[in-house]
Amino acid sequence: MQNPWIYVGIFVLVGLLIPIAAIAIAAILGPKKPNAIKQSTYECGIETVGDSWVQFKAQYYIFGLVFLVFDVETVFLFPWAVSLNSLPLFAVFEGIIFVLILLAGLVYAWKKGMLEWV
């Protein structure tokens, strides 16, 4: 039993089981009388026009891309942060250079107007 992830695995299973049980109990106890009005899409009482697909701003995707870059960056920085105290001082500067290069990217995106919600 060396692996702590067994505990996490059981936690995932039980964490899934409890909400499933809640929904199952509700499904048994609750009434089931579906009709067309009940099941129609809720739009504050107004008839739905067209399908539920609406055009989204491409801006969401840009923010997603910027997020992805920074997400990967932070993953690299975690080992750096953990081992910082056992490393010589220049290791700090290595990490700082790493962050600065990416902040330069953020500034570039900012100046190009990519961070505006237009």
Next chain:
Amino acid sequence: MTFTQVLFLIFAAIILGSAFMVVTTKKMIHAAFWLITTLFGVAALYAMLNAGFLAMVQIVVYVGAIAILFIFAIMLTRKDLRDSDTPLNKNWGVAALIGFLSFGGLLTILNNWTGLLKEAPELSSGMDTISDLGVALLSPNAYLLPFEVASVLLLAALIGSVYVANQAKSE
């Protein structure tokens, strides 16, 4: 069979099954969610190997960022979120043949490779793998250069996406 082997078989079945669903399902969004299942399966395999850092990176980066980006992309581009015709075209026979051949090739190569049967050395209980990883990443005679190049690569990705988005906007 030991407990670990049973677990491995379960996760392997989940990975293969969901990967198969990714390429055969007709709804694009479903393909994305099956892909996420595959990624979770791979993360579980990492966790079984006690490689917690890799497992978490797999979930944070692939599920938390890349898969979400996929879903954004699908929702932004496709008005009709499903393929109208079958996902197979007439070349499926050739593809299946190539698939089986590469599987067989891999099987023979791996069967003759002695490294496959090597046992991993026992880790001492007091060892902090994350700290060691950090030391390895930051030591000049280990992986310092790849570490910094990774940041430049990420910068290039960011600038590239900004450039492409700018072009799309001006058109």
Next chain:
Amino acid sequence: MEFWKDPITTIFDSLLKSFTSGGMTEDLATVLIYLIGILAFISFAMVLDIFLVWVERKVVARFQDRLGPNRIGPFGIFQPFADIVKLLIKEDITPFGADVVLFNLAPIFSLMSVLLLWAIMPFAPKMVGVDLNVGMLYLVAAGSIGTLSVIMAGWSSNNKYALMGAFRTVAQMVSYEIPMVAALLVVTVLAGTMGAVGIVEAQEAVPFIILSPLAFLIFLISAIAELGRSPFDLNEAESEIVAGFHTEYTGMKFGLFYAGELLHSFTFGGFIALLFFGGHRLFGLENLGPLVGALIFMGKALFFYWVIMWVKYTVPRIRVDHMLAFNWKFLTPLAFILLMVTALVGRIFLHSPWLAPALFISNILIAWLTIEYLKSHARKERDQAEASGSAPATATQH
């Protein structure tokens, strides 16, 4: 006596002994005990969740100068049980065109992503589910499962409002994850470890709130955004998009989203307590035993849960462009500058008695410089706006 010093291990050992004496292998017995323990632990979390519903309703009532639930039981404390009975016997409606599988999976994953966080919560020194050495990354990973459940709910509902709410939520959760992770990195630098237990141990002498008050502020703001509570509740802006991603959910499924949100807030209160306020410590009171420590920890978590509520019922909602600009143009650069300064100062003053004052002063300096920069920037924009005679509304964006 042994029990009060280390209750979890005592129970574990006695159960293991009784299981293995019946001829069970040790591995199987351990898995079984884990299962029983986790079931009890999660049931405790769910009971706490029921209590939180009452706390939330009572507190919001007081903020709004009302009485709140006061009919069922003393101070209306049994109100949430009545709520649960109602949720259980309500009809479960699945809208036309909904993707049934994903529609049902979304609330399950939403609650699970919150419950997962409890696996690494260190209530007291020996009262912790599991001490992962990647604790902080685990926190982020569980958050990404929550993001996923929101997308599932929004897309599978076949409803415009739900989809819009999901998109807004995801954009917000994803954006504010970056400053949150940067604040976690600051804590990791200070503690020298990613594990939750190690972080609490590292605050033996000084809690991290003193070493890095700015990181606390950044974490609090991004945690509120991650939770989607006001002022960052654009995902369920009632006046614009009905209820956001859970518009179409009824009965128990809605209940699971609601329970997940409340428990998530409380859990983040706990994380604030463990990351910045020394976890189970309170002026030496924790030496009375781990159960007292756990009670102190819960008290701290409840306090920060109250702080999050306080913000929620005080501050109005912000606009979506302001929300994103605030994150990418202010919070993210600030968090990374703080990370670099903390790493540098922390490394230079390592093992020196000046570590705490140096870090505190550097934090204050960063905060002061930021405020000065913001002031001058705002002045410049105001002058520009006055010169060109345009509306001042654009000048407030920074």
